[in-house]
Amino acid sequence: MTSRRFIASLVLTFCLGALPAAAQEPKSSGLALGARGAIGIPVGDAFAESALKDTFGSTVAPQVDLSYFFNRQLSLGAYFQYGIGSGPGDQCEDGVNCRSTVLRFGIDLDYHFRPDGFFSPWVGVGVGYEIGKVEVGEGAANSYLKLEGYDLGHAHFGVDLQLTRSIAVGPYISASVGQYREGTVRLGGSAEVSNDLSDDAKQLHVWIQPGVRVQFRL
Known part of the structure; x- marks a missing residue:
């Protein structure tokens, strides 16, 4: 084998050996999609003299x-x-259908401490908006109360188990502090009435949420 062919063979062997490593190299930037399931534990008051729970x-x-x-x-x-x-x-x-929903949306800033490890702790903070609604009765004649306001700030902490270079799953817990600022009421089939809550009626409340998150790097 000539020296030229020998060098070419070494280069080819090196490149082929480097392919798996390059394929397994985690992405340093890009999008990630997450899905979570949590239990929301209410603490504090929704408004004056009315506990969140x-x-x-x-x-x-x-x-x-x-x-x-x-x-x-x-x-x-x-x-x-x-x-x-x-x-x-x-x-x-008894016999009356009652149900409630709590809608929350906003932004988060997260920091991952050991992104290259199998166990990767992370923390985050964020702000958002919250809309809670409780309904009584069925159909167009139902009554409801809707409260909305700001998620003034929340923090969460979790640990990811890095199953693959693009899939992680693990437990987390979050706590958010919010305050409802506006209320809407409808009684029976009457028209709804909306008003800002008075300063005396506004109260701080907390949602504590333990849960599990799975995240996919796209």
Whole structure:
């Protein structure tokens, strides 16, 4: 074998050996799609003299989020959560259909501490908007109360198990502080009435949400 053929053979062998490593190299930036399932635990008051748990109850809260990774550690994303509440519970009369929902959406900024490890802890903060609704009765003649306001700030912490270079799953817990600022009421078939809550009626409330997240790097 001539020296030229020998060098060419070495180069080819090196390139072929490098292909698997290049294929397994994690993406440093790009989009990620996440799906979560959590239990929402209400703390505090929805408004003056009305506890959050008595208004909406606890929730089963699925969530989707779309994030952009600037690098392997830092990401910015938007989330949308639709919580199905247990309703006001014993506040409803027997035989009356009561249900509640809590809609939350906003943005998150997350930091991943060990993106190359199998166990990858992460923390994040964010802000958003929240709309809670409790309904009593059925059809067009039902009554409801809708409250909306800002998620003034939330923080979450989790641990990802990196199953593949593009799929991670793991537990997390979040806590958000919010305040409802506007209320809408409809009684029976009457027209709805909306008003800003007075300063005395505005109260801070907290949602604590333990859950599980799966994230796909696109």
